[in-house]
Amino acid sequence: MKPPLRTKSVGTKVSEAEFALLEERARSSGLTLSEWVRDVLLATPEAGEVVLAEVLALRALLLNLYYRADKGPLEEDELRSLIERADATKLERARERLRSANAATQDSRSEVGAENGGMGA
Structure with missing residues (x-):
């Protein structure tokens, strides 16, 4: 099944060190940075x-x-x-x-x- 078309984006500024940490976390999860960030944001409880x-x-x-x-x-x-x-x-x-x-x-x-x-x- 094809994923839904994603036409909206959410952005934020991070430091070089923060970006490297995010990339490492994504890589260790076997996901792209976008996939990992999306999963984390959507899974975070209010x-x-x-x-x-x-x-x-x-x-x-x-x-x-x-x-x-x-x-x-x-x-x-x-x-x-x-x-x-x-x-x-x-x-x-x-x-x-x-x-x-x-x-x-x-x-x-x-x-x-x-x-x-x-x-x-």
Whole structure:
């Protein structure tokens, strides 16, 4: 399948040293500089996603610790396991929550628009 036609560009100035570092990272990933930069930019989560992800991981960890509290002190490997499990899914869980919230917001706007005779909020 042919990739989509790319007609827009994003540019920034970098120093010689920064450019060399970017080229090395791209090369070590087996990509051209353009491919690597595009992948990095598109894969980088937004700040809100990162904050929500951390809050969800903390929530999961706290709930697991609370649930486990009556069984005595945690062993280090048990705690590490709980942390790793919370970290492994935090970003995707944050994205799911944000998608759900965005969908609910869109539904609410549609309902308000319908109540106002299709005129929007």
